[in-house]
Amino acid sequence: MPQAGPTLPEASTFLIGRQTVDRFLKMPSRKFADGEVVRGRWPGSSLYYEVEILSHDSNSQLYNVKYKDGTELELKESDIKPLTSFRQRKSGSTSSSPSRRRGSRSRSRSRSPGRLPKGSRRSASASYQADLKEARKEAKKDMLEVKLTPLVLKPFGNSINRYNGEPELIERNDIPHKNTQEKFHLSQESSYIPTQYSLRARREEIKLKEVDLKEETVVTKRPALLRTSEVTATQSKDLEFGGVPGVFLIMLGLPAFLFLLLLMCKQKEPSLLNFPPPLPALGDLWETRVFGAYLLWFLLQALFHLLPIGKVVEGTPLTNGRRLKYRLNGFYAFILTSALVGACFFWNVELYYVYHHFLQFALAAVVFAMGLSVYLYARALKAPQDELSPASSGNAIYDFFIGRELNPRIGTFDLKYFCELRPGLIGWVVINLVMLLAEMKEQNRAAPSLAMILVNSFQLLYVVDALWNEEALLTTMDIIHDGFGFMLAFGDLVWVPFIYSFQAFYLVSHPNELSWPMASLIIALKLCGFVIFRCANSQKNAFRKNPTDPRLAHLKTIHTSTGKNLLVSGWWGFVRHPNYLGDLIMALAWSLPCGFNHILPYFYVIYFTILLVHREARDEHHCRKKYGLAWEKYCQRVPYRIFPCIY
Template sequence: MTSTSINPRSTSYEFLGPPGALFISLAVPITTYALYFGCSEEAGGCPPPDLQTIPDRVTLALSSPQWWKSLWDTEAALMYLGWYAFCVVAWAILPGAVIEGKPLRNGQTKKYKINAFSTFLLSLGLATGYIYRFGPESFTFLYEKWVGFVTASVLMSFVQAVFVYAMSFQDGKLLALGGNSGNFIYDWFIGRELNPSIGSFDIKSFNELRPGLILWALVDISMACEQAVRRGGFANVTDSIWLVLLFQIGYVADGLYNEPAIFTTMDIITDGFGFMLSVGDLAWVPFVYSLQARYLVFNQVELGPVATALIVGLNGTGYWIFRDANGEKNDFRNGRNPKHLTFYTTKSGSKLLTSGWWGRSRHPNYFGDILMALAWSLPTGFNTPITYFYVTYFAVLLIHRQRRDDENCERKYGLDWERYKEIVPYRIIPKVY
């Protein structure tokens, strides 16, 4: 098999091609910073007062060398680098099963070490012990050095994207079908190599699950510590921030505990690893997804038992749909069908579920995700729309992913996909969309 047949040129673009890739590459870091400067104590509120003066203040800041220097924090950068190194060392030394991924188009099968949940537990244990020994004020540095940590994570994302792009030109590399366009900006952004690795260390799956996702949980804990310092101890921390911690850390724990499931996702199977995934994993997840917890530090909301119960119920419903739907899919892909679900067999021999959650919509797990995202935002109340950025963004992201998946399935199954859509007409939300 020739190199050209294994790694054909990409014939189509996503995200409007190179201009869209460049726009997103700039927009993601800018949005991450903007969500801080537009919703923080430093800015004066969420949003800041005197909105009409914001354009002038932005222009003044961008023209000030001192403002640009303020984005850098050497101590925060060293701490972030130490955190990343800790995750690598934990991956290397903690025990874990080794599983095989899906067969690749070159006939090979990658092996992955499964110990992300162990790394998570170790991290939580160390953080808990540190807080217990030195008090909550010792763990507020993530709140205090927020901008410095964002800068460090964006820089790490950029460096990794450049590194894996350069690596992809070595002989024998398996490229992503969508990342070999020949355009530098686009391929660097979307990911040229499918599975960039250093020995047995798979860079893509490592970044997907460990540094950013676990850091998200630690950021939330740091926000609770900051509120505890201000309110005289953990006993006085608001019910709203406890809910956010419960929901988000629980979500992280669930994802890491079910680590093997990630190796059947589009990110691992079809997408390359470039700036899109690196900045999403390392910067966007920990510092955007934790917006609600950060907001509740300086806008402390007491929900009361009734609102708390309703929000818990909404999150529980979303989690049930998300987990049960994913369980049905994973069981079926692994040759099990304990619920005796019906399915449609395509001409290629592939089987598509047509009952259970997957008979109600083609992406029922996304519906559960959206319900949980809404539950994570509701504890912040209704004084600002900014804290609902996450659920809005996440809904758009999932709709985009659904459309990508439908397009891939249409190419793969042809007329069979049209017949399948007649059986399961709804995309995400049953009876609605």
């Protein structure tokens, strides 16, 4: 279930950023990461073999690589190519290391990429002539067997590379022959077979080029279909939340559980002996006027969102290369809402009505969220393939829950982005204020209790901070990965306003007199959590915007083969998710003013802990798959996930 504000799911809870200058050694950046599996050119020839990057010398700018037979050499960056640059021959003999082909078993180390190791004495010219002769023999056989097929390569390293159907042409400047051209072909085998450059005579290459052009035309016409098939096949094996049965039970159970909690909270003596609480008649839960009031609230926030105030920013690049634009005016919408609430006080509007019909408002929100989810799924059936969510699976029930379309928009109005911070988050603050007024009326108080003031103040600070830092939402998992379906619609519009305000709702019927010494300790705990939360998020956002910022020069990173860096110092060297740690500390501070008479006000802390642990596991899974060996090194450097020395 999503959460409000800056604690919404983050696709990368560690910190990543593009970096063109090594900010620690002041040396040029490297292209390949340690442990990455690539292709290295054998010195003096045009042959490329599968190698593993061992290390990088920042002074000489040479890579120390290891071939599969154990040979270690130092190569220039220009002599190293990524695996995705190659297409391999479907048939024909291949060798996994250059020393096997040359009859040499020696493991030697060359200090220059231009010098052959001991045991290999053939000149580049002799090697070229021999390979050319062999290539001519195989040309006719290969010519009829060329087939370009996207495939997932599985080298002996941890990173997984996908060929995207667009061959990369490699120019060779080190072979003194102008009538040769290099071609690489992918086989249909599911496992990766080490291959090398194949050298062919000009006549054979002309024929092969004609065959390749035909095959590439077929692949080019259907790239979206192939990518969609790969994504669907992968995700069908990796459904979250317990798969289809799990999400089905969640959709049935969450509304029932919500009303159960609210009914128990209204009891004077909530306990297991009084469980389940008396259930009201269905007619008492539904009121058309209440549903109209909720609909008016939603439309009012939508109007505030459409106002041409606030800056416009671009989101993260989508799979089709587009970057959607978003208007950041959530804080202005909060100011306008506050002014409207103030006007209600001035006009003597009875806000106590919301507390008296709280269950009816909750049911109205559930009905609206369900109707919105149906609309979202129906419109997603006509959405183009490149606009679907990476989390969608093709199963109707699962996609209804997780969301099929990634960024559903009506014109320029982004439905998911709007619902994330506006109706539910701002509604949470309004409900808290209503509960403060209800406490004064129900308990005949001239002023609200200290416990109610602390709860309102703590959660108001949290919401204002989220709206002030609205741009951070654009890099969360909600926006860049999950679609907009029942999960986010119910979470944003129902769960956030009616569960996150649970402490204030509890205090209306169960007052707790709080002493000032105890209040001081709770305030200190809240500030501690907020400092951790805000400083960690600020450091993350600054690094994402500009990794070369001089103010961040003291931070340490781990380079990855994607061109991004993992931040492993500062707040993010303490635990992998310091923002989650700060969030949980603040959640505890929200519950403590309610006292220790019942576990009900601590439900939020328990639920929130489970939510963040589950979210951290999702992040871990995505990042391990994306960054491979670099992510393992990151986990070694920062072993604890959320709680230092515990978890």
